Amino acid sequence: MKTLGVVIENTFTTPKTDFKNFYRIPDYLQYVVDINKYGLDLSGITTLTFEVKACHAVKIVMSNSDEGDSSKPMYNIFICGGQNRRSGFQRRNDDSLTPDTEFNVAYDTLDLCSCDEYRPFWVSATNGDLMIGKGLIVGFNVIAEWTDPYPFMVRSIGLFTNQQIIGEWKVQMEVVNNLYDGSFSRCTTEFKTVLDILFSKEKTSLLQCAALCDKLLSCIGFNYHNQSCELVALSPGVVTQIPKKQEDGWEFYSKCYRYKVPKQDIIFGTETWINSSIKDSQIFPPGYNIYRNDRNLNGGEVLVAVCDNLISSPVTELQTDYEMVWCKLELVGHNAIYLTSIYNPKTSNKEVYKQFDISMSRATNGKNAFIIAS
Numbered sequence: 001m002k003t004l005g006v007v008i009e010n011t012f013t014t015p016k017t018d019f020k021n022f023y024r025i026p027d028y029l030q031y032v033v034d035i036n037k038y039g040l041d042l043s044g045i046t047t048l049t050f051e052v053k054a055c056h057a058v059k060i061v062m063s064n065s066d067e068g069d070s071s072k073p074m075y076n077i078f079i080c081g082g083q084n085r086r087s088g089f090q091r092r093n094d095d096s097l098t099p100d101t102e103f104n105v106a107y108d109t110l111d112l113c114s115c116d117e118y119r120p121f122w123v124s125a126t127n128g129d130l131m132i133g134k135g136l137i138v139g140f141n142v143i144a145e146w147t148d149p150y151p152f153m154v155r156s157i158g159l160f161t162n163q164q165i166i167g168e169w170k171v172q173m174e175v176v177n178n179l180y181d182g183s184f185s186r187c188t189t190e191f192k193t194v195l196d197i198l199f200s201k202e203k204t205s206l207l208q209c210a211a212l213c214d215k216l217l218s219c220i221g222f223n224y225h226n227q228s229c230e231l232v233a234l235s236p237g238v239v240t241q242i243p244k245k246q247e248d249g250w251e252f253y254s255k256c257y258r259y260k261v262p263k264q265d266i267i268f269g270t271e272t273w274i275n276s277s278i279k280d281s282q283i284f285p286p287g288y289n290i291y292r293n294d295r296n297l298n299g300g301e302v303l304v305a306v307c308d309n310l311i312s313s314p315v316t317e318l319q320t321d322y323e324m325v326w327c328k329l330e331l332v333g334h335n336a337i338y339l340t341s342i343y344n345p346k347t348s349n350k351e352v353y354k355q356f357d358i359s360m361s362r363a364t365n366g367k368n369a370f371i372i373a374s
Contacts, residue, residue, distance in 0.1 A: 010035060014054075014159050014167040022076040023102050026095040029070045032061045032158030035171055046125045046154045049136045051118040054167035056084040058113060059160040060123050066155040071095045073152045077123050078106075079132060080113035087112065089130050089146045107144040118170065125154055127281045127288065136172070147279070151289060153308040192223040192250035194243040195232035204229040210253065221254035267305040268374035270343045274301050293325040302341040304374075312339075318362050320355040326363075338363050338371045 014033050022028060035048075052058055058079040065072035076090040088106035112134070113119055120136045128151030134141040161167035198219055199212065209229035213219040216231065223230040226249060244252070267288075274283065280290040284305055289312050292303040302325050306312040311330040315338065318326040324342040331337065340359070344352040363369050 010169075010171045012159055012167075012169040012171060014161040014165075014169065016164045016166055017160070017162060019163050020160075022090050023092060023097060026097060027070045028074070028076075028095075029061070029063060029065070029068045029158065032160045034068075034156060034158050036156065045157070047122065047138050048124070048157060048171065049120070049122045049138065050169055050171040051120045051136075052079075052113070052167055052169050053116070053118045054080070054113055054161050054165050055115040056080040056082075056113050057162040057165045058121075058167060059162060061158040061160060062125050062154045063156045063158070064152045064154070068156075075125060075130065075148075075154075077125075077130065077132060079121060080109070081106070084111055084113050085109070087132055087144045089144070091148060103148075105144075105146045109143050112143070118168070125151075127151055127279075127284065127290070129279060129281050150313075151308070153287070191244040191246050191252060192225070192230070193221070193232055193252045194245055195220075195234060198231040198233050200228070200230045202229075203227050213253075213255065219255070221252060223250055223252055225250040264305075265307045265310060266339065266372075267303075268339075268341045269301075269303040269305070270341055270374065272301040272303055274303075289327075291325050291327040293319070293323060295323060302343045304339050304341050306339070315363075318359045320359055322352050322355045324356065324359065326359065335370060338369060340371065340373045342373065 012033055012035070017031055020028065020031055025031070046062070048060065060077040060079075061074060062077065063069075063072055063074040065074075071094050073091070073093050076092075077088075078090065079087045081087060085108065086106045087109040088104070091103040093101040112121075120134065122133045122136060122138045124131050124138060125148075128148040130146045130148060131139075131142050132144040133139070134143060159167065159169055159171070198216060201209075201212070204212075204227055206224055209222050209224050209231075212229065213222045213231050216233075218233045219231045220234055221232055223232060225247070272283075274292070275294050280288070280292075284290060287308055288305045289308050290303060290305050291312075291314055292301070294301050302323050304325055304327050306327065306329065312327050313330070315326040315328050318338075318340070322342075323344075324340055326338060326340045328339065329337040342352070342356055360371065363371060
């Protein structure tokens with residue numbers, strides 16, 4: 001059975017809060033309203049469309065943590081800051097609050113927000129390309145953009161209004177079936193959903209009920225009580241709430257929807273013919289950290305792409321003047337794995353091999369090291 005994607009519209013209110021400086025509050029996420037509702041696990045979804053009614057100081061927080069851990073990297077995307085005059089991006093790497101872990105860029109954007117009416121916006125953070133736009137069509141009417149050279153995977157999104165401002169939000173999230181990650185989340189133990197019933201069956205175990213829902217794309221979850229199983233679905237269109245009623249003993253289990261992780265963990269590229277005018281997002285789908293060495297000439301260029309569910313980082317000290325790029329993987333309980341892509345335009349060019357040998361020596365530094373080269 002095949003079904004259309006469903007757009008779920010959630011409404012939120014962000015309460016009055018004293019001024020909270022993104023770079024001065026270690027546990028910043030404690031003040032953020034998480035957009036995850038109804039048991040839909042939306043980690044990895046990096047584009048958001050919404051309408052907001054607030055005088056100013058509107059913020060969307062995208063974090064690398066899905067558990068409210070403020071020590072993880074996060075973006076603070078702000079709209080109508082500075083008394084409705086500025087919009088832009090802030091990033092911090094952790095909760096150490098040191099200047100070298102912070103970044104900030106802002107643009108003049110006068111009078112975008114309103115105290116009295118909803119205004120539509122969209123934000124995105126795909127492969128490190130961060131953008132803010134007006135309206136509800138992603139990619140149009142861009143008002144601010146910035147490229148993060150060291151992007152991270154977004155695992156949660158939250159809302160915040162600063163400086164004693166109340167914000168009223170209508171947030172739309174499209175739930176598409178191919179984002180289902182194969183697991184279920186129990187929302188609560190005190191209600192059952194009142195949705196379209198696809199199928200009901202008695203004398204069914206909890207595991208059997210989950211397996212039945214798993215096989216149907218249109219099934220978004222199931223109600224379960226004492227071996228009674230009800231598979232439920234949402235009607236296509238915009239859903240503003242999931243109806244529910246209290247019935248003793250009934251529990252609702254929702255499918256978890258996550259970003260679809262790329263199948264290839266590591267990709268090496270040589271003679272890519274790409275240059276600095278071409279963004280990573282133009283050649284790779286979301287979900288990769290890209291390490292490139294572009295010489296901006298007619299030919300050559302190398303890269304290594306690493307799936308962002310792996311911990312990777314650039315290793316600039318291994319670079320030389322020749323066409324090669326280095327990064328490393330951090331593995332818990334194991335030594336780091338070094339990855340490199342190298343291009344030699346002429347097989348007779350012995351100097352390239354000499355430079356590569358220098359890089360290899362730096363990587364090993366007299367110790368055993370695991371290196372994958374292409």
